[in-house]
Amino acid sequence: MIYDTIVVGAGPSGCSAAxxxxxxxxxxxxxxxxxxxxEPVQCAGLISPRTLQVSGVTEDVVINRLTGVRVFSPLGARLDICAGREHALxxxxxxxxxxxAERAQEAGAELLTGARVRDLQRTGTGYRVTAYISGNCTAFDARLVIGADGANSLVAKKLALPAGKNPRAVMYAADVELHREDTSLVDIFLGRQLAPGWFGWVIPLNKHLCRVGTGHAFCRRKHSPSYLFRNIIxxxxxxxxDMKIIRYTGGIVPMGLAPxxxxxxxxxxxxxxxxxxPISGGGIYLGLRGAQVCAAVAARALRxxxxxxxxLARYQQLWEEEFAEEINCGVGHRQSYLRFSDSDIDQLLRFLDKPYWKSLILKHGDIDYPSWLARRLFSAGPWMQKFVRAALALNGYGLNLKNGLKNILS
Ligand SMILES: Cc1cc2nc3c(=O)[nH]c(=O)nc-3n(C[C@H](O)[C@H](O)[C@H](O)COP(=O)(O)OP(=O)(O)OC[C@H]3O[C@@H](n4cnc5c(N)ncnc54)[C@H](O)[C@@H]3O)c2cc1C
Structure with a gap:
């Protein structure tokens, strides 16, 4: 049998496309x-309400609803942003x-678990995909292959489409027992010795359980993520x-537009x-949106x-039309952030700790589209201008802040 499509990887993106x-x-x-x-889970599982809606997954998977964030600087400043409504789940x-995966199967897709794909070979009609199943090599033919096999994609490597030069966040995390009085706020830790180019996090699940993690990104590695994890603690x-580790996890997230x-x-x-x-490393929302575009282009091409x-180039075109600017902005912000010293971070948090800026953050903050807030914060003076400078450059606005600001707000 020749399948119309073989999807490699049963994560959210693969199952949704399937x-x-x-x-x-x-x-x-x-x-x-x-x-x-x-399983195994390699994710902090924080998504926006929008992501749940786009996924069509039921509310049963929601463990906690988060309404705000506390941001900690390494030098003692703290910014609390508490909204009356849920911003994340x-x-x-x-x-x-x-x-x-169940929904993909209900729609008619076949799912083979314990099937590790090890090779792809071109055939007259498409690809022959070879997988190890219970120690045996089994081959399957398809007209189209969709590589949804995560950050270390074998499919991308076999097709010579690696995004190897893209920056990566490397993270170390754990599910922990940790007492929390307030379970509605996510904690973010910033600082060069705690999470260079990245951030540490605590996501409360209830009064006794949390997800904790940190990592580094966009920078020459100085310390291992496990060292950074211990350093935050x-x-x-x-x-x-009195924190007790239940289970360690971690992983990598590739970022930036894939060529x-x-x-x-x-x-x-x-x-x-x-x-x-690139701002948060979150990939569930973009992966689901990518799957929608991917499946639409694939369906037309198959038909x-x-x-x-x-x-199939139409897929890249549609993807970039929708997300290139958002992703480039995120990469730019991260690159600018690398230039921030611990003292810069501390001063920035103190600067933003005022009712006006907090209400602006609450109004425009969106974990799926962080650039919306970045644009608004532009007018916050030299701090913010330093922060967004690289983002403007990446989006083709050049380094002229005045023109960049005009373009971006128009
Ligand atoms: C520590 C950490 C925390 C994160 N926290 C968040 C978060 O809070 N919110 C968020 O939105 N995102 C988060 N992410 C990112 C998120 O986990 C990913 O973006 C998301 O899982 C991507 O989904 P995917 O379907 O593309 O790939 P994956 O979920 O990685 O799925 C890929 C699948 O392919 C399978 N596979 C791989 N190779 C093969 C092969 N050769 N043959 C067969 N199968 C294969 C894998 O087993 C896996 O099931 C986090 C990532 C990490 C590392």
């Missing part, structure tokens, strides 16, 4: 290397993935008093296609029996 194609009547096979979809990530002893996410008879989606937010490079 479901959409199966719903359109195409034969779809999903190959997932792990025995259980969604902490979800059971394994259940989230399982739900999407050491630096805020009151905060982490190419299509090839003849093949597409990449999700982390494999660098569809992540017209034209899986040429030219036809």
């Amino acid at each position: 479901e959409r194609l199966a719903t359109e009547g195409f034969s779809v096979l999903i190959l997932e290397e792990h025995r259980k979809v969604g 902490a979800v059971d990530r394994a259940a989230f993935d399982r739900y999407l 050491r630096s805020f002893p009151e905060h982490f008093r 190419r996410i299509y090839a003849p008879h093949a597409l990449l989606v999700g982390d494999a296609a660098c569809q992540t937010k 017209e029996d034209d899986l040429s490079e030219k036809k």
Whole structure:
């Protein structure tokens, strides 16, 4: 049998693309290397209410609803932003993935777990995909292959579409027992010795359980993420008093626009296609949106029996039309942030700790589209201008702040 599509990887992006194609009547096979979809979890599971809506997953996966954030500087400043409404949801990530996989199957997709793809070979009609299943090599043929196999995508490597030069966040995290009186606020820790180029986090799940993590990004590595993790715990002893580790986790997130996410008879989606937010490393929302665009282009190409490079290039075009500016802005902000000393961070938090700026942050802050807030904060004077300078340059506005500001606000 020749499948219309083989999807490699049963994460949210792969399952979502598979479901959409199966719903359109195409034969779809999903190959997932792990025995259980969604496990092991390598994610903090923080998503926006919008993401839950886009995913179509039921509210059952929601463990906690977060209404605000406390940002800690390494030098003692603290910025508390508390909204009256929920801005983020902490979800059971394994259940989230399982739900999407079940829905893909209900739509008609076949799912093979414990099937690790190890090779792709071009055939006259598309690709032959070889996978290890229970120690045996099994081959499957498809007209189209979708690589949804995450940050270390084998499909991308085999197709010579690696985004190897893109920056990566490397993270170390844990599920912990930690007492929290207020369970509605996420904590963010900033500082060169705690999370260079990145941030540390505590996401409360309830009064006794939290997700904690940190990492580094966009910078030459000085310390391992596990060292940074221990450093945060050491630096805020009151905060982490009596904390008990339940389970360590971590992983990487690739960031920035991937140079190419299509090839003849093949597409990449999700982390494999660098569809992540450079400000937070969040990839679930962008991966789901990527899957929508990917499946729409794939369905048309399959229907017209034209899986040429030219036809599939439409996917990259549509993706970039929608997200290139947002992603470039995020990369720019991260690069600017690298130039911030601990003292800069401290002063910035103290500067923003005023009713006007806080209300602006509350009004325009959106975890899926951080550039919306960045644009508004522009007028916050030299601090913010320093912060957004690289973002403007990346988006082609040059380094002229005045013109950049005019363009971006228009
Ligand atoms: C520590 C950490 C915290 C994070 N926190 C958040 C967060 O709070 N919110 C958020 O939105 N994002 C977060 N992310 C990012 C998020 O986890 C990813 O962006 C998201 O999982 C991407 O989904 P995906 O479907 O593209 O890939 P994945 O979820 O990585 O799925 C890829 C799938 O492919 C399978 N696979 C890989 N190789 C093969 C192969 N050769 N053969 C068969 N199967 C294969 C894998 O087993 C996996 O199931 C975090 C990431 C990390 C590392």
